[in-house]
Amino acid sequence: MSWQQRIDQALDARRAARALRTRTALHGLPAGRIGYQGRRWLNFSGNDYLGLSHHPAVIRGWQQxxxxxxxxxxxxxxVTGYAPAHQQLEAELAQWxxxxxxxxxxxxxxxxQxxxxxxxxxxxxxxxxRLAHASLLEAAALSPAGLRRFTHNDPASLGRLLEKPLSGQQLVITEGVFSMDGDQAPLAEIARHSQRPDTLLMIDDAHGAGATGPQGRGSCALAGIHPDIxxxxxxKAFGVSGAAVLCSEALADYLLQFARHLIYSTAMPPAQAVALQAALGVIRSPEGDALRGHLDEHIDYFRAASAGLPLTRGDSHTAIQPLITGDNARxxxxxxxxxxxxxxxxxxxxxxxxxxxARLRITLTAAHTRRDIDTLLEGLAHVCQ
Incomplete structure (x- = not known):
């Protein structure tokens, strides 16, 4: 089989399964809107949970x-890419x-990775x-370590795996809020099972940080735990891009020596770090509390009003509200x-x-209004008929 035949077969299989991915060049707009080909839509697919991607203070921060x-x-x-703006943002995140x-x-x-x-x-x-993000599972599968997957959000399943004999060390990995189902991990129980001398606990809180917990500190603060990583x-809630790893002094020094994705990548623009400091300032402020409160009201309202839809709802109390269709074509x-x-x-x-x-992955944001959500509910009721 030639390279071209291999590629064609893979693409044909995706098309036949109605699973072919495509991209659309969209124009992000404020107030939970999106632009495409001169029209505007209500956007219920983005992860800008607090609407900070168009917040004036964040935009000013990037410009400055x-x-x-x-x-x-x-x-x-x-080499030369680490600026005072990066250093200041790291210090603020660690303190927060x-x-x-x-x-x-x-x-x-x-x-x-x-x-x-x-x-x-x-x-x-x-x-x-078992439902951890692709970045986590791919890195685990490609690492020299063995990989075992515990039943989704099941601490007892994790506990049984932890007890199996091992000559090396163990790393437990889960998420705070799962990106496709919007459900939250039982972090307190997972942390309890992971309290072993040979075990580190790593939590990816991509969809929780900024949007949940006291002062927006995320899923771990909400659960009262402090994972090793x-x-x-x-x-997502910060409205920009990038990431941070929070850890001990020793582990940070170790990653600075051995984390190839850090060592061999161009650092994020310092201007982005300034914008992120501005976003963090909003998240930590009374305005951030108000935005999270507004988002929580939307979540409660949507869950109550969508109960009668002829689609299977996920058990989510976060901004991610999946409606399961099962069938790709549907x-x-x-x-x-x-x-x-x-x-x-x-x-x-x-x-x-x-x-x-297969599902509709609906995401609610603080930038939406109650009328926006009513419009969504009316549209869902109409098309599902």
């Missing part, structure tokens, strides 16, 4: 950072989340939630009909989610 530092870092942080150190990464995917590849050795074992990302059809009504809702299909669980 560009004036001071230029538009790029021009190097790895280990209660860790000795924070290290910035260009994305959550890179942060997760870097930690796992740097830490794990041949005789070690990774115990990951906490990953927070900035492309998910695509409903998404297309919603788009005709001015509602941008993305159909998510395997392999992003397990086979037979």
């Amino acid at each position: 950072g560009a004036d001071e530092y230029g538009v790029g870092s021009a190097g790895s942080g280990h 989340l209660g860790y000795p150190r924070a290290l910035l990464f260009i994305s959550g995917f890179a942060a997760n 870097a930690v796992i590849h740097a830490l794990m050795a041949k005789d070690d074992r990774i115990l990951a939630d 906490l990953v927070v990302t900035f492309g 998910a695509l059809t409903i998404a297309a009909r919603l788009r005709e009504r001015g509602l941008w809702v993305t159909a998510i299909r395997p392999p992003t989610v397990p086979p037979g669980t």
Whole structure:
């Protein structure tokens, strides 16, 4: 088989399964809107949970950072790319989340891969939630360590795996809020099972940081736990992009020596770090509390009002509200009909989610209004008829 035949077969299989991924060049707009081909839609597919991507203070921060530092870092942080803006943001994140150190990464995917590849050795074992993010499971599968996956959100399943004999070390991995189902991990119980001399606990709180917990500190603060490694990302509630790993002094120094995704990547632009400081300022402020309160009201309202829809709802009390169609074609059809009504809702299909669980991944934000959500509910009721 030639390379071209292999590629064609793979694409044909995706088309036949109605699972072919495509991209659309969209214009992000404030107030929970999106632009495409001269039209505007209500956007219920983005992760900008607090609406900070268009917040005036965050925009000003990036502009001021560009004036001071230029538009790029021009190097790895280990060469010339580490600026005072990066150092200040790391210090603020560490203080906010209660860790000795924070290290910035260009994305959550890179942060997760870097930690796992740097830490794990041949005789070690990774115990990951079965529905953990692709960045975590891929890094675990490619590492020299063994990988075992525990039943989703089941601490007892994790406990049984932890008891199996091992000559090396163990790393337990889960998420605070799961990106496709919106459900929250039982973090307190998982942390209790992970309190072993040979075990580190790593939590990816991409969808919790900024949007949940006291002062927006995320899922771990809400559960009252302090994992050994906490990953927070900035492309969701922060409204920007990038990520940080929160950890001990010793582990931070270790990652600076051995985390290849950190060492060999150009650092995020310092101007972005200034914008992220502004976003963090909003998240920690009374305004941030008000935005989270507004988002929580939307979540409660949508859950109550959507109970009668002829679609299976997920058990989510977060901004991610999946409606399961099961069938790929049905998910695509409903998404297309919603788009005709001015509602941008993305159909998510395997392999992003397990086979037979295609869905509409609806995301609510503080930038939406009650009328926006009523419009969504009316559209869903109409197209599902």
